[in-house]
Amino acid sequence: MRALLRPVVVRELGIVMFRPGAELLPLFYDRVLIDRAPEYMTELPSGELPAARQTLADDDALLGFFDNEKVISAAGGINTLESWLMRQPCGCQWSHSDYHHHELKTARLHNGALKLCWHCDTRLDGHYTEQLVNMVRANVSAWIIDTARISFGFDESHVLTLPELCWWATKLEVVDALPEGMARRALRMPQVVVRSVTRESDATPELPATSIVQEKAKRVLALKVDPETPESFMLRPKRRRWTSEKYTRWVKQQTCACCGQPADDPHHITGLGMGGMATKAHDLFVIPLCRKHHDELHADTVAFENKYGTQPELVLKTLDRSLAIGVLA
Structure with missing residues (x-):
């Protein structure tokens, strides 16, 4: 709730008074932010302010x-x-x-x-x-x-700004729906002006802005392969847990593996002998889950897996998707 109010200043007492009315009184039940009204609000009447024009x-x-x-x-x-x-x-x-x-x-x-x-x-x-x-x-x-x-x-x-809308589209994996003009403006690329008569020598080839956005959205993580690590030559190698904040952040931004709603957590699979004492499984073995289904899994893993599929199956689906769209490369 926001309000535009005209103050009554009592200079002798150092007091400023407002008359908000009964509807706006809840605004003053806690601390409020006081600021000067911008120019575009000059003609607005006193009272509650409407939502910002998008x-x-x-x-x-x-x-x-x-x-x-x-x-x-x-x-x-x-x-x-x-x-x-x-x-x-x-x-x-x-x-x-x-x-x-x-x-x-x-x-x-x-x-x-x-x-x-x-x-x-x-x-x-x-x-x-x-x-x-x-x-x-x-x-x-x-x-x-x-x-x-x-x-x-x-x-x-x-x-809401155009870059914010583009980022929202990236989070929900609909960047391929971005119109070219929208992507160019978000990347601050100059708009293409097509003249009726253009010489071939004046044409400058460049990637479409939508392709640039999609390519940047895919580049999240690159895995290295080292077949001869020092631990591979040990009889009883010390376990190293693989972590990647980038990957878990990407998984968290996907849709829930159970209901398709936006995920809240990257769930690390449990109960399969992965991870050491008081540690989680590798960050690669995670499933995107909303808070409801994450709590449901921890409450009764057997019932959860009977209903939605086993944890390894859900992890494989997540890995398959990440490899298919180039997140893991």
Whole structure:
């Protein structure tokens, strides 16, 4: 919650007073940050400030990204979008009606959904116009930006930037959905201007920006192979645990091996004789799990493996994916 308030200064007593009203009083139950209002807030009335305007939602160059089915699926899918829409304070989104029913619902259209009252939903059933599609696209754009903002822990006052959106796409492995113009702007590469008449000698070959982003997203870890380590010649070699913060960080950024939701932890496999006393298995033998399924595994390993597969099977799937997309090289 943020507020724009006009102070009353009592210079003689060194006191500053505010009149926030009952709705904004909870803002003062703890310490608050005081700062000067920026210029763009000059004309705003006193009271609670709305959420920051997300300028990326108005960028036509990003329409292909927001409209991509892979991106929508990575953000949680249509069901999550509908839940998000129902939590928004707005009412029926179809304003071209003199009557609105008090009950609201969502109606799916194109790759997204609209928030409508029962009356307007009945009237618009079967309609497919450019105006409705644009409204749906606006909902999807706002939802994806809000999902990315929340995933980074930013509050409503934060305006999501293009590099942050690209990093979110990298985390959720949908960088291949980035439009070329979006990738070029994120990398601060000059936009390509194609003239009607161009000499071949003036053409400068370069990699597409999307390829550069995808290549950088893949380069996480390189493994070395040493077939003649000193320990390999010992009868009873001392065990060395292999660690890699890079790899475990990458595993943590993947989806949960059980439910497909964003993972919270890289689980090191247990109960197979790996690791020494009071130590974990190698960082290579990890599984991406959300907090719920990580707790479920530790609570009852046998029941977990009967339900989702054994730990070695899940590790092999993770390793197969990391090798297939070039994370391990």
